[in-house]
Amino acid sequence: MDTKIGAKKRPVYINPYFGGLLLGLLILASFYIAGRGLSASGSAKLAVVEVVHLVAPEHAENNAYYSKFLPEDGSSPLFNWLIFGAIGTFFGGMLSGAVYGRLGKLRIEKSPKISNRTRLIAAGAGGILFGIGSQFGRGCSSGAALSGTSAFSFGGLIVMALMFGVGYAFAYLFRKLWI
Amino acid sequence: MRYAMAIDTKKCVGCSDCVVACQTENNVPNGYCRDWIVENVSGSYPNVEIELKSERCNHCDDAPCVRCCPTGASHIVEGGIVMVTHDECIGCGACIQSCPYDARYSHPDGYVDKCTFCQHRLEKGQNTACVDVCPTSCLYFGDIEDPNSDVSKALKNRAWKVLAPEAGTKPQLYFLT
Amino acid sequence: MKEELFISGRDIPNIDPYLNIWHWEIPVYLFLGGLAAGIMFFAGYFTIMRKEKEMQATVKYAPMLVPFALVLGLIALFLDLKHQLYFWRLYTTIRLESPMSWGAWTLMFVTPLSMVWAASYMKEVFPKWDWKFKFIDQIIDFFIEYRKAMAWALMILAVILGVYTGILLSAFNARPLWNTSILGVLFLVSGMSTGLATIIWMSKSKYERKVLSRLDLIFIAVELFLIIHLLMGFLAASQVQIEAAQLFLGGEFTVIFWVFVIILGLIFPAILEILELRGFHIPIWIPSLLILIGGLVFRYVMVEAGQITRYLY
Numbered sequence: 001m002d003t004k005i006g007a008k009k010r011p012v013y014i015n016p017y018f019g020g021l022l023l024g025l026l027i028l029a030s031f032y033i034a035g036r037g038l039s040a041s042g043s044a045k046l047a048v049v050e051v052v053h054l055v056a057p058e059h060a061e062n063n064a065y066y067s068k069f070l071p072e073d074g075s076s077p078l079f080n081w082l083i084f085g086a087i088g089t090f091f092g093g094m095l096s097g098a099v100y101g102r103l104g105k106l107r108i109e110k111s112p113k114i115s116n117r118t119r120l121i122a123a124g125a126g127g128i129l130f131g132i133g134s135q136f137g138r139g140c141s142s143g144a145a146l147s148g149t150s151a152f153s154f155g156g157l158i159v160m161a162l163m164f165g166v167g168y169a170f171a172y173l174f175r176k177l178w179i
Numbered sequence: 180m181r182y183a184m185a186i187d188t189k190k191c192v193g194c195s196d197c198v199v200a201c202q203t204e205n206n207v208p209n210g211y212c213r214d215w216i217v218e219n220v221s222g223s224y225p226n227v228e229i230e231l232k233s234e235r236c237n238h239c240d241d242a243p244c245v246r247c248c249p250t251g252a253s254h255i256v257e258g259g260i261v262m263v264t265h266d267e268c269i270g271c272g273a274c275i276q277s278c279p280y281d282a283r284y285s286h287p288d289g290y291v292d293k294c295t296f297c298q299h300r301l302e303k304g305q306n307t308a309c310v311d312v313c314p315t316s317c318l319y320f321g322d323i324e325d326p327n328s329d330v331s332k333a334l335k336n337r338a339w340k341v342l343a344p345e346a347g348t349k350p351q352l353y354f355l356t
Numbered sequence: 357m358k359e360e361l362f363i364s365g366r367d368i369p370n371i372d373p374y375l376n377i378w379h380w381e382i383p384v385y386l387f388l389g390g391l392a393a394g395i396m397f398f399a400g401y402f403t404i405m406r407k408e409k410e411m412q413a414t415v416k417y418a419p420m421l422v423p424f425a426l427v428l429g430l431i432a433l434f435l436d437l438k439h440q441l442y443f444w445r446l447y448t449t450i451r452l453e454s455p456m457s458w459g460a461w462t463l464m465f466v467t468p469l470s471m472v473w474a475a476s477y478m479k480e481v482f483p484k485w486d487w488k489f490k491f492i493d494q495i496i497d498f499f500i501e502y503r504k505a506m507a508w509a510l511m512i513l514a515v516i517l518g519v520y521t522g523i524l525l526s527a528f529n530a531r532p533l534w535n536t537s538i539l540g541v542l543f544l545v546s547g548m549s550t551g552l553a554t555i556i557w558m559s560k561s562k563y564e565r566k567v568l569s570r571l572d573l574i575f576i577a578v579e580l581f582l583i584i585h586l587l588m589g590f591l592a593a594s595q596v597q598i599e600a601a602q603l604f605l606g607g608e609f610t611v612i613f614w615v616f617v618i619i620l621g622l623i624f625p626a627i628l629e630i631l632e633l634r635g636f637h638i639p640i641w642i643p644s645l646l647i648l649i650g651g652l653v654f655r656y657v658m659v660e661a662g663q664i665t666r667y668l669y
Contacts, residue, residue, distance in 0.1 A: 084615060091624060098631060098638045195364040216364040217669075223357055231363075243529055249456035250445040267445050270438025272377045273456050279530035279667045284368045285377060289439030343667045345594065346529060 012100040027150045030085075037147020039085030041140045045069065049077045111178050122177055137163070182238065182258040182296055183323035183351040184310075185333040190317035191231040193218060197309035197318065201235075204297060204308035211284050213294040214309060230356075233309070233318065236261065236282035236294035237342065237350030244274035244283065252290070258322075259351065260298055265290040279346040296320075323351070360669060375663040381436035383656040386521045387550070388429035389463075390543055390651065392422045393518035394551015396470060398568075400510035403503060413559035414568070416477045421554065422470040430463065455524045462520060466513045473510060476500050518544035525662060533600035533662040536589060542582045543655075549575040550651040553625075557644035565640065569629045572647075576626045583618070600665040609661050617657065621650015 014022075030038050049069045053060040060066040069077050097103040110119035134140040137159035139148050145163070148156020193216045201213050214235035222228050238261050245253045245261060252267035253274050263274075268290035275283045275291060286292040297307035305311070310318040321328030330353075339353040362372075370377040399419045402411040437443055447464065451457040476499050478485045487493050499506065522543030525534040552572040559565050590601035604613045625643035632638045 079611070084611070087615070087620075091620065094642065095624075095627070098628065098636055101637065103637065103639060193363050198364045211368050212364065212366055215362055215366040218359075218361045218363045220357065220359040220361075246453045247456065247527055249451060249454045249460055250442075251449050251451055252445070266442060268439050269442050269445055270440070271436070271456060272438070273454070273528070275371070275375070275377050276663070277528040277530050281371055281375065281666070281669070284371055285438050289441075291438075346667050 012102075023146070024150070027146060030147075031150075034081050034085075036081075037150065038142055039082040039089070041134065041143030041147075042080075042082035043086035044140075046077045046080055046082060053077065111176065114177060119177065122174075133163075180258050180322055181324045181351070182260055182301070182320070183330050183353065184235075184296075184307075185319040185330045185339065185353045185355055186233050187317040187319070187333070187337075187355045188230050188232055189355070190315045191216070191233055192315055193231045194314060196312050196314060197233050200308040200312040201294070201297075204300075205295070207292075208287050211286070211292075213282075213284075213292070232354055233313075234280065234282075234342070235309070235352065236278075237280055237348065237352040238294075238296060240349035240351065241347065243277040243279075243346075243348060247273045247277045249273065256298070258296075258301070260296045260301075261293075262295055262298065263291055263293065279343045279348060280350070362669075375666070376660075378436065378659055378663060380656070381432040383652065383659045385429040385432045385436075386524075386543065386655045386659070387652045388425040388432070389459075389521045390518055390547025390655075391550045391554060391648075392425045392429070392466075392470065392547075393514040393521070393544070394548040395419055395422050395425075395554060396466070396473075396510045396551075397514035397518070397548060398551060398555065398571075399473065400507040400514065403507035404511070410561070411564050411567070412561065413564055414555050416481055417558050418551075418555040419470065419477070420474050420481065423467065423474055426463065426467045426470060430467070455520060455527045459517075459520045459524055462513060462516050466517055469506065469509060469513065472499050473506060476503065476506075515544065518547040521547065525658065528662075530667060531662045531665055532594075532596040532667065533590075533603070533658070533665040535597075536586060538582055538586045538589065539658075542579065542586065545575050545579045545582060546651055546654060549579060550648055553644040553647035557641055566633065569633055573626055573629055573633075576622050576647075580618070580622055596665065596667055600661070603661045603664065609657050612653065613657055617650050617654040620646055621653060622647070625650070 013019075027038060030036070036042075046069060049060065049066050052066055053070060061070060071077060071079070094103065108116050108119055110116070130140065134143070137144055137155070139145075139156060139159060141160070141163060144153075144156040145160035149160060195216055198212050198214055198216065201207065202211075205213060207213055214233060217232045217234055219230040219232075220227065221230075238259055240259065242253070242255065242261050245255055248254075249271065250267045250269055252264045252269070254262060254264065256262050265288075270285065270289045270291065272285065272291070275285065283291050283293040297305075297309075300307060307318075307320055310320045319329040319333040321330040323330055323334075325331060333355060334353055337355045339355045341350045341353060343350075366372055395414075395418045398411075398414050402408065402414050408415045434440060434443060446457070446460040449457070450461060476496055478487075478496075487496065519540045522540035525531070525543075526536055526539040529535045549572055552568050552575065556565050556568050556572065559568065587601050587604065590597040603609050625646045628638050628643040628646075632640075632643070
């Protein structure tokens with residue numbers, strides 16, 4: 001791996017199998033230190049709960065879905081290991097990208113044949129569908145597939161299989177966004 | 180001439196007459212008070228001890244509130260009483276931050292207020308409102324430099340303590356224990 | 357058992373259950389004051405060292421922000437006053453024992469001086485700038501002659517301003533968390549570090565960024581050293597100070613302090629700056645923004661936590 005670089009040379013990526021191994025060790029460490037899986041799904045959910053609580057406090061407190069995540073002592077739902085895990089992930093990723101030359105300008109990755117607006121609208125629509133789906137499936141690709149399967153959750157396995165399988169099946173219909 | 184007050188903690192029953200009298204005499208706004216009663220309970224049954232203290236501004240000799248006031252609104256008048264000139268106070272809150280006894284409060288009108296040893300009554304030769312009204316006569320007030328005043332006589336033969344002497348303020352409220 | 361109660365039912369607004377009479381206005385003002393002090397100090401320093409050509413952002417561009425920072429800080433301070441119509445009383449007297457009085461008068465001198473400094477560089481920063489009145493041109497030219505003297509004044513007043521932001525808190529001996537003389541130096545160093553971060557962000561010259569990044573690393577190291585010693589000093593002092601330190605070592609402010617002030621506000625930006633100095637490409641706004649946010653959160657935490665600590669009750 002060529003490490004003496006700026007953004008001019010090709011960005012460096014780790015061997016994917018080795019990366020997977022490290023990720024697995026990370027999940028083990030996460031279970032050991034915090035007693036729970038990685039923080040991606042959980043932190044997004046807590047952020048949503050906090051926003052709803054700010055905008056409509058009574059609705060959040062009376063709703064069975066949100067109230068489970070509002071702490072009893074009135075402190076913010078954001079005061080949770082998961083949020084700090086997500087913050088750490090952000091900065092750790094940034095550090096890794098900086099050292100290995102992957103940090104460039106803020107850019108929108110897409111097929112050159114479509115406009116930025118199309119890409120962003122597609123991203124937004126996909127995100128909304130993914131959010132709805134993740135709540136049905138109780139986890140996203142990190143929560144269900146990584147943390148879920150590492151705890152031998154059968155539900156997590158099904159979510160992961162269908163997520164990637166259906167995505168693969170429908171990919172042909174959306175190829176124009178990427179090529 | 181140095182005014183001081185002695186509170187006999189063995190005679191105070193915590194009736195809070197002093198609190199109400201002060202609020203009435205000085206037009207203290209609703210929800211605020213210039214003096215208050217603190218109860219310290221220690222030990223376990225059957226050896227329980229209760230200490231009741233009527234506390235207020237200590238009118239310290241080395242008052243940090245006077246020292247840190249940026250406009251001089253907090254000042255010491257004849258007799259060692261710490262007073263606040265309302266028109267000079269800008270409401271910055273520095274004096275509130277510097278008082279170890281939490282004796283000051285921010286009046287809703289904007290300036291900072293606190294116990295004044297009822298200076299308007301002292302000028303007329305009367306006692307402070309709290310001393311006058313105390314039903315157990317546990318409050319002694321007077322000129323501590325005069326050996327015949329109430330407060331000097333109370334301090335002569337009793338053990339006493341002051342609050343937070345380590346804060347270095349030389350407070351002039353003595354609690355007879 | 358041991359119990360202490362207000363049995364007369366005291367519940368004074370902002371005083372009970374614990375003192376909370378200073379809110380966001382004071383930390384914002386302390387932050388902006390420190391930032392302005394940092395920028396002014398280096399503007400003056402590099403002018404005296406005759407490095408104006410190499411350190412353009414330090415000497416010309418960043419000081420343009422200082423008058424705005426100071427005025428915003430003063431507005432925040434004014435908003436915090438509860439008896440606002442009488443604010444002018446601050447300027448009818450100098451009370452040498454009151455740090456707040458020191459600060460009011462220092463700001464009184466520093467704000468116009470920083471405006472004059474910024475004005476003297478207006479024509480260089482905005483080439484088409486026209487003062488519209490000839491006598492203003494003449495006054496500005498007069499000041500340009502005396503830039504070195506202004507630089508000295510700027511440096512000295514900047515240090516006084518930076519130290520004052522800390523001494524203001526440390527003069528309150530009733531708040532054990534604040535009552536330490538380290539706070540004056542700590543806030544000065546923190547202010548300088550935030551000032552350097554701002555200048556680095558604004559700078560367009562690699563040489564300037566390199567020099568300032570090195571300086572910033574020294575200041576961050578000093579700041580970490582002072583914070584560690586602040587906590588060590590508290591743990592070795594009397595019971596009230598030990599309890600004050602416990603607020604940061606397991607108490608309610610532990611997470612905010614260690615994550616946002618120390619790790620994300622000091623250590624991580626320092627790592628990024630070291631990487632930048634070694635040739636890795638880091639977008640320059642990231643460490644600068646983190647240092648600025650860290651400085652603001654630090655002051656906020658100190659003001660909030662300090663009001664909770666007390667000798668009695």
